[in-house]
Amino acid sequence: MDYVSALVPPVVMAAFFIGLVVTIVKSQGGPNKAKEDAAVDSALGHAEAAQQASRTEGV
Secondary structure, three states: OHHHHHHHHHHHHHHHHHHHHHHHHHHOOHHHHHHHHHHHHHHHHHHHHHHHHHHHHHO
């Protein structure tokens, strides 16, 4: 019986990890992908604009 109690925690952790990976994979793409991409592009655009503005002020 000791071997069962030793194997239960890793099996439970593996099951949760597999569930997490499946959830992440399923949430990629789909109808929200365009919104997520737009949000990232917008954030990158703002960061680049701020960086260029600080360069022109510093020169």
